[in-house]
Amino acid sequence: MALNFHQLHIFYTVAEKGSFSAAAQALHMTQPAVTMQVQSLEDYFGTKLLQRSTKRIDLTEAGRALMPYAKSSIDLIRDTDQAMSAFTKQLKGRLQLGSSLTIGEYILPRLLGPFGQEYPHITISMKVMNTAQIMEEILNHQLNFGLIEAPVNHPDMHMEAVMSDELMLVVPKDHPLAGKSSVTIDEAMRYAFVLREQGSGTRLVMEEQLKKKKIDPASMNVVMELGSTGAVKSAVEAGLGISFLSSSSVKHEVALGLIKLVKISDIKFKRQFYSIYLKSALLPISAVTFLTFLRERDLQQWL
Incomplete structure (x- = not known):
């Protein structure tokens, strides 16, 4: 029997999850299949890698020694996929991703055209939802990965900055x-504001930057809080207040002269957009290709 990556991936996932059942769910396998693959790996090395008990699974000394090599093999496969994605022009398949509101409604639609011209056989299915919903669907294996506007901390999630953005004053x-x-x-700050709702990525970035300038966000004269960027734009256009929004989200309205962008001279509301996916998952090559496209291209030419 030869050593194979599949068994190392399964072993690593069991060790990370702490149980065969959790690993089976993460890997879309049955629990007996996971157990069998780990046993085959133990047979190959001729030693126990995991100590099984009724309540938990612990690594043996041999298992602890194997862990960094298993992780390195997973990282190597991911790096290989990323490196080769630039040469894979005939990809086929369906890519399922989740996107938070600003990215999904105003950023990605301008990028999917150029991506589709380069990779015409990849079909993208995108759900626009909030960050909590995206994370839930990734954890339940309903989405390959997500794109979100603010960083999150989750022990099972890998997060990486893939795009940059800047909020501007909109009047x-x-x-x-x-x-x-x-x-x-x-x-x-002397004027009335119409803002996105508390907890939105846009609102979080704005409040964090204000706090860095020793400005209390609670001191703002907020006359209205709205649940979408489109609603905020309409309220600003109607003269109900001013706001901070991504410049990409108001490109159309500015071009028509409906609203104006004004620079803030003494503060920058810059932020990153992040990709998130399960640490235990190996993304399909179509997803790796799309993320590589976002990382390596000059996206401003389309935004």
């Missing part, structure tokens, strides 16, 4: 600030 076309090329944050 009605006839607002007192509309004729200015730039203003200070103190000048902007």
